[in-house]
Amino acid sequence: MSERVSVVVLLFVFLASCCTATATTEDPSYELSPWPYGAIAWVGGAPSDAQTRSETIAQALQDVFSFWGLPSPELMEGWENPAAVEPAWRTGATGPVPQVVKKDPPTDTLWRLNPLIWEGVETYPMLIIAFPTRELLAQAMGSTAWGGVWIPGNAAIPGSEVWYQGMTGVPQSISVPYQDAAIVTWHEIAHWLTYLVCLRERIYMGWLPDLVVEGIAEYTATSLVGVDGWKQYAASWAQQNELTVDLGVFDTYQIGLSVVAYLVEAKGVAAFWRELHQWIESPEAEIAAIETGWRDWLQDH
Numbered sequence: 001m002s003e004r005v006s007v008v009v010l011l012f013v014f015l016a017s018c019c020t021a022t023a024t025t026e027d028p029s030y031e032l033s034p035w036p037y038g039a040i041a042w043v044g045g046a047p048s049d050a051q052t053r054s055e056t057i058a059q060a061l062q063d064v065f066s067f068w069g070l071p072s073p074e075l076m077e078g079w080e081n082p083a084a085v086e087p088a089w090r091t092g093a094t095g096p097v098p099q100v101v102k103k104d105p106p107t108d109t110l111w112r113l114n115p116l117i118w119e120g121v122e123t124y125p126m127l128i129i130a131f132p133t134r135e136l137l138a139q140a141m142g143s144t145a146w147g148g149v150w151i152p153g154n155a156a157i158p159g160s161e162v163w164y165q166g167m168t169g170v171p172q173s174i175s176v177p178y179q180d181a182a183i184v185t186w187h188e189i190a191h192w193l194t195y196l197v198c199l200r201e202r203i204y205m206g207w208l209p210d211l212v213v214e215g216i217a218e219y220t221a222t223s224l225v226g227v228d229g230w231k232q233y234a235a236s237w238a239q240q241n242e243l244t245v246d247l248g249v250f251d252t253y254q255i256g257l258s259v260v261a262y263l264v265e266a267k268g269v270a271a272f273w274r275e276l277h278q279w280i281e282s283p284e285a286e287i288a289a290i291e292t293g294w295r296d297w298l299q300d301h
């Protein structure tokens, strides 16, 4: 796989104006617990209902995969009891799997998590970095603009806190607030699903246009939550604007969502995935090919 690491984030537009990072003097610690598809790091410590919340996040994963008619990744063998490994193991690691995560900073134990298998593709297990509040998430990321993040590769978000960079220094993670934020969780897990489909189809997800990547995630999340206000927005937007690959940030999500919804509903899921490589090869031609059909479809909705 390419060395290039992409960071895919969700813009949380409608909350951006009301979030204010709370200043604290100490870095929060975290507590790890096993999770069927990897591990969960509870920032600030595991809540009393951690078990229920953990099951809810696993259910969110299954919701996203079944929404697309796809199986969930196979459960890791022995996931309830991850193996402790010596710190030196990390430096000797090669290949795509497994993933090593660090247990509570005070104990400094490392866990080795087994790989996940999905549709014959071997991939990293997922570290869910679960924040108790959006405010703490915003503080960690150094920005109130994002509601969550899926990070394939041990990338650091520019401007993020050092302690948070230490947590994302694993091959794959999703950061979400765990209170009242199912739509964010679905959105970020949909990025992971897209990544796996791209692995299966042997295409590089980082070369897909943002409108397709974010459109897939927003289409998934809004469908699962049952929100369809985007249809009206897209229809009125289409009366004033031409469809292009380079939309502004807000429209990358909202118009991308309408494009993906149109393609999936007009052509079917299998054709949509099959034609992903065309979006990489010639996104402008793809836009030109679908624009009329997309406009007609919006009129009918």
Ligand SMILES: [Zn+2]
Residues within 6 Å of the ligand: 008, 009, 010, 011, 187, 191, 213, 214, 217
């Ligand atoms: Zn996103």
